[in-house]
Amino acid sequence: ETGVTQTPRHLVMGMTNKKSLKCEQHLGHNAMYWYKQSAKKPLELMFVYSLEERVENNSVPSRFSPECPNSSHLFLHLHTLQPEDSALYLCASSQSSGRAWEQYFGPGTRLTVT
């Protein structure tokens, strides 16, 4: 497996469910990111982890809870979501310093909240 992988690719969940999105990077990077991509909106940065420490949290509701157990894995735990949370959730990775902005993206998880 190469690059950045995300599972599942598609997820349908009710508002009372709890689910998790998984991201894994095979690039030896030290920083990982969660983005939300909604129709007709720019990509929204949600969370940034560098060397497994959260360095940014862009005012994301607490119903989204990230976890970064090591530099290769990133999770996004979901609970009591709202229909407006339906979107494509993208994971990305980069080196943590110098060229931190040169990000490599996974294919995304298409989330539908019913």
Add this chain to the structure above:
Amino acid sequence: AQSVTQPDIHITVSEGASLELRCNYSYGATPYLFWYVQSPGQGLQLLLKYFSGDTLVQGIKGFEAEFKRSQSSFNLRKPSVHWSDAAEYFCAVAWNSGNTPLVFGKGTRLSVIA
């Protein structure tokens, strides 16, 4: 606030025709500039980037982009479009160095007709 503008939401070109996608950014410190492409159902793939030096940069898939500081622009070009270029194109900018997050434009959807 720092922002990135892609004025064209949707562009349609004929196969074999030339292409130019526009990107403008708000004034700030030295920008680091990127173009990403997103095919349907996929994540974002880096096409090219500009950090410094020659203002005309070459990327993958025959794309190039030119940084014009006086116009705060970083337009993407391709001399001859192929049907497989149909996708969504995102311009992104990071200001300053370090772990400054990328700011993305809203994207331009490219359709290619025979």
